[in-house]
Amino acid sequence: MLLKKFKLRIVPSRFPWCLMARTAFKVSVVGAGGGIGQPLSLLLRKVKGIDELSLHDLRGTKGVAADTGHISEHGTVSGYVGEDELEPALLGANLVVVTAGMPRVPGMTRDQLMQANGGIAIHVIRAMACACPEALIAITTNPINIIVPTAAEVLKEAGVFNPHRLFGITTLDVVRSRKFIGDFMNINPRKVNIPVIGGHTGPTILPLFSQCQPEFRGDTEDILRLTHRIKEAGTEVVMAKGGAGSATLSMAYATCCFVKSLIRAQNGQEGIIECAFVASSVADAPFFAGPVELGKQGVKRCLKLPVLNEFEQKSLDNLLPILRKNIEAGVHFAKTFKK
Template identity: 65%
Template sequence: MFLFGGIKSLTNISPRNVVVRNFKVAIVGAGGGIGQPLSLLIRRIPGIDELALHDLSDTKGIAADLSHISQWGRVLAFKGDEELEPALCGADVVVVAAGMPRRPGMERDQLMAVNGGLAIKVATAVGKASPGALLAFITNPINMIIPTAAEVLKAQGIFDPRRLFGVTALDVVRSEKFISDFMNISPNGVNIPVIGGHAGITILPLISQCKPGFKGTSEDIEKLTYRIQEAGTEIVNAKAGLGSATLSMAYAAASFVESLIRGLNGQEDVVDCAYVASELTDAPFFASSLELGKYGIKSYPPLPQMSDYENESLEKLLPILRQNADEGVAFARKCLKDISPIPAALP
């Protein structure tokens, strides 16, 4: 059965009774507010033989701490720009949790000015050290970061749209939780696709496709949709501007990484949501449900039949995604002077 999330499987992981291949996962930004809990949760995923932790500050203490957990595999620490490529070397999955969090009143361009450079640095290093890796960005603004990273990988001659992801799993997690609270049921029984992008009105939960069927009015749907779209601001305000979503983001991202690992391992019917290069709409990058496999994205399930409200919302968000993509590409092209093609063929 196809599930929209793959979000809840972390609670059922049992490495001792699952037969899997071994993979290397590298986390860039492993010492941060998302990176540390993410590293802990990823440590529990079966099939990871090596977990490489990288940050600008020393990660030796974090690696030592995690290495004491009674799970298979080793944990290695890497520090600074000079050790970025060694950290990524041979990785099957690279997860980027580094970057500046969003602050109250911060404009998208301000956030991109800092985090866009980071995306370029990591995508360049991946191209040199692990061109076949699945590259998943948590770093915001996702709607611009992924087009930027794609342009850098294209400049190196190694872009594969099946292997680049913007992690939007938190939108799914929030949708499941908020809907389950509204319906007074367990979130473990809720499945819902979230399409579009990863900011404001570009986040579109398809409540008409919720399983079990949503029991509420059209007004309830609009209120829930708005809360899901603005949930990030809810956390920023709750933290009094001193941070953004970290623990919930780590939970969602670890669940997505587990989906990637299960796909790499050849498991069937692994479906999750992410923001990727896509032809489902006229926006070049779009979040939707994806079937995952041995080389990343295996297939792009078509968009389901949507309600009138959802179709109208989709028409409103597509111009924003197109503009975000153009801005991400333009940002990358300003920084590509020192990047040359890499003569490497992907399998």
């Protein structure tokens, strides 16, 4: 059982908000004018605990800030536009969510996507190192398997790297797993708990059906089919949009879920578990996606992997070389990037 193997559920606990200590909290969204950033900005206006929402992009954020700022919820919203306003947007942030970058289009490889988005990520992380070096950093920009190690190297170069405060958001893989399994079992997806480990590309995503709660009611063929769909769900959305976009709305929803958990942990709530791609020693790779207990400093601990079944162990063995190669590519990109 998941509770026995991981000790804690991979869902935010329902601990009463009023019993937690509250501190002022500023969230900066970089890429707030984009396909993920706009719906995320809207969703974040409903999140308790955000006192200031700072929105930045190369264009359009003044309007997004004005629009979302009219919503009758607590907190202020400010918009920043252009490279010159990046650091002011980040100044004093407690959490920076990086959604900036180009979406994946049909036929584009992860290497091509990295060439498009790697430089953007480095520019943003360098600005953060100056404006808010102690902030939590949550990255949605793809390819996450490569971007997050790149960000770590940039932070190391600036002398402000804290492995407990850097996250690659893989919550969407969990969200999709819950939805697909819930539909298959004809139950509310919110009642499904399943860890998704590895990374955030098709070949490195591994949902652990053996740890599913409630117990998965299906045969081996069902597991293989659903695993494949979870791995390729991003492509499913890209094709459904006719190549004109990627998974933006569901990613915004998943990112908002992760942000809620981070803020609850920041305010002292215990036992919050989310899957994320972080610096880790639980597997044979320096970064790994898996269940993480969140705390006031970010990552409180990475939960150890449970005993896997034969299929899961073989899948893990197959994905680790790919993941290590992705991580090495991220480190190399950071070290060779021209300033």
